[in-house]
Amino acid sequence: MTGSSVVRAGIDGLRAVVKGEVLVAGDAAYQVVSRTLNVVGRPAVVVRCAGAEDIAAALRYAGEYRLPVAVRSGGHHPAGFGTNDGGVVIDVGLLDEVTVLPGGDGRVVRVGTGATWGRVAGELAGAGLAISSGDTAGVGVGGLLGGGGIGWMVRRLGLALDSVVAAEVVTADGVARRLDAVNEPELFWGVRGAAGSLGVVTSYDVVADRQPTVLFGNLLFPWTQLEQVLTGWAAYMADAPVELSSSVQLPPTMVADRQAPIAVMVCVSGELGDAGRLLAPLRSLGTLLTDTVTEVPYGDILTTEQMPPGWTPRMRNGLFERWVPELVEQLADARRRMPAMAVDVRALGGAYGAVAPEATAFAHREAGFMVNGVLLGSTELHGGQIDEFEELWAALAPEAAYGNFLSHPTAGDLDRCFPKAHRDRLAALKDRFDPTGVFGTALTVPPTEHVA
Numbered sequence: 001m002t003g004s005s006v007v008r009a010g011i012d013g014l015r016a017v018v019k020g021e022v023l024v025a026g027d028a029a030y031q032v033v034s035r036t037l038n039v040v041g042r043p044a045v046v047v048r049c050a051g052a053e054d055i056a057a058a059l060r061y062a063g064e065y066r067l068p069v070a071v072r073s074g075g076h077h078p079a080g081f082g083t084n085d086g087g088v089v090i091d092v093g094l095l096d097e098v099t100v101l102p103g104g105d106g107r108v109v110r111v112g113t114g115a116t117w118g119r120v121a122g123e124l125a126g127a128g129l130a131i132s133s134g135d136t137a138g139v140g141v142g143g144l145l146g147g148g149g150i151g152w153m154v155r156r157l158g159l160a161l162d163s164v165v166a167a168e169v170v171t172a173d174g175v176a177r178r179l180d181a182v183n184e185p186e187l188f189w190g191v192r193g194a195a196g197s198l199g200v201v202t203s204y205d206v207v208a209d210r211q212p213t214v215l216f217g218n219l220l221f222p223w224t225q226l227e228q229v230l231t232g233w234a235a236y237m238a239d240a241p242v243e244l245s246s247s248v249q250l251p252p253t254m255v256a257d258r259q260a261p262i263a264v265m266v267c268v269s270g271e272l273g274d275a276g277r278l279l280a281p282l283r284s285l286g287t288l289l290t291d292t293v294t295e296v297p298y299g300d301i302l303t304t305e306q307m308p309p310g311w312t313p314r315m316r317n318g319l320f321e322r323w324v325p326e327l328v329e330q331l332a333d334a335r336r337r338m339p340a341m342a343v344d345v346r347a348l349g350g351a352y353g354a355v356a357p358e359a360t361a362f363a364h365r366e367a368g369f370m371v372n373g374v375l376l377g378s379t380e381l382h383g384g385q386i387d388e389f390e391e392l393w394a395a396l397a398p399e400a401a402y403g404n405f406l407s408h409p410t411a412g413d414l415d416r417c418f419p420k421a422h423r424d425r426l427a428a429l430k431d432r433f434d435p436t437g438v439f440g441t442a443l444t445v446p447p448t449e450h451v452a
């Protein structure tokens with residue numbers, strides 16, 4: 001038998017034990033689950049797992065044929081981590097149950113890692129509950145919760161992973177483990193910020209918020225007032241009440257010499273009665289062109305992204321402790337030169353910063369602001385500007401970054417995501433739970449013997 005026919009024979013064996021689906025090229029669903037939002041993969045096999053036993057079978061198969069493993073939930077990581085070429089993709093999409101658990105004040109929700117955040121919000125709305133996730137409905141629970149989760153209630157509730165009280169994970173040895181503050185607490189620490197490096201999480205238990213509605217919308221200001229709007233916004237948000245989460249968005253125009261209005265996005269959650277007072281300083285940042293702020297169900301604020309075929313967005317970000325005044329001119333100048341670049345500056349602090357940096361594998365609790373840039377379009381559309389985009393980030397020189405918003409991570413980015421003390425703890429966890437490096441992406445801390 002040839003190498004590929006041996007692998008093929010192995011697929012039949014895999015199909016015999018897997019309760020979910022085993023998909024290879026040619027199967028109808030393979031096309032959908034072998035790709036991510038912007039990367040087309042060519043895995044040898046995609047195993048759509050129905051539970052921990054299927055995950056263990058997929059891991060055994062990958063080990064037997066020495067194939068690389070990728071883990072896929074919502075397929076939204078901008079680096080395409082959810083697929084590979086020639087390997088095994090463990091897809092958790094079938095694990096999408098959202099269940100309010102008995103006890104726990106009716107607020108503890110078991111969320112399957114294959115659910116999307118749009119589905120989670122929809123399922124919880126009826127129970128008057130919500131979980132702060134991200135801004136997009138199609139993003140998966142697996143990748144967002146395992147890496148952080150900066151959403152519209154981040155300043156009141158912290159990262160999405162700060163509300164996790166337990167997780168179920170299958171480690172590289174195929175063993176299903178329950179993790180919480182008592183059971184395997186160190187691994188529980190690790191999956192809250194570096195889950196993709198340590199195993200396949202099947203579900204998280206999350207404390208939800210009783211938050212059926214929020215005040216949400218945007219305040220538009222003229223582009224010409226960028227300096228006063230951005231500076232005033234940053235000064236206010238550095239110390240704003242935690243009920244207010246906000247970002248400033250500079251939308252791409254895709255046309256040279258054209259600029260769109262500045263959008264100050266706001267979300268007030270928790271006690272809504274005082275919202276007028278909270279928002280007044282933002283409404284007077286400049287000449288207010290449009291004000292769409294209104295009370296809406298939390299689930300309605302999650303957007304559905306549109307990704308035209310062939311678009312390959314390039315994404316970088318930096319976490320900054322304090323607002324740096326030079327950022328205004330640097331971002332304004334870059335937007336003038338790169339009309340295909342979207343900028344999103346998010347205010348952090350509040351509950352996000354109240355968690356000790358060593359409490360979770362996600363480290364950067366000192367950050368007050370995240371600056372996020374996305375160069376949109378196809379290679380043809382933005383091709384000439386990749387160097388310029390990378391030069392901008394070299395000039396901004398952030399010391400810290402958020403791994404979930406990096407499309408082309410480098411070794412330097414791994415250090416920017418995890419400081420030394422965190423890297424040491426993660427390497428020790430790799431030694432215990434994944435010494436041969438079954439799970440790994442460019443943002444994975446390797447086992448100790450590989451640490452330089």
Ligand SMILES: Cc1cc2nc3c(=O)[nH]c(=O)nc-3n(C[C@H](O)[C@H](O)[C@H](O)COP(=O)(O)OP(=O)(O)OC[C@H]3O[C@@H](n4cnc5c(N)ncnc54)[C@H](O)[C@@H]3O)c2cc1C
Binds near residue numbers: 305
């Ligand atoms: C349009 C868009 C909007 C976004 N908005 C936000 C936002 O507002 N806030 C925010 O914080 N982030 C946001 N993100 C980033 C998002 O959090 C990451 O891209 C995240 O990784 C996506 O999760 P996923 O499950 O869809 O990704 P996938 O590509 O399926 O998974 C990414 C990686 O996560 C790990 N992973 C996935 N599932 C599991 C699992 N079950 N167990 C262990 N590891 C797993 C694996 O390493 C996997 O390769 C956005 C991304 C996009 C594309």
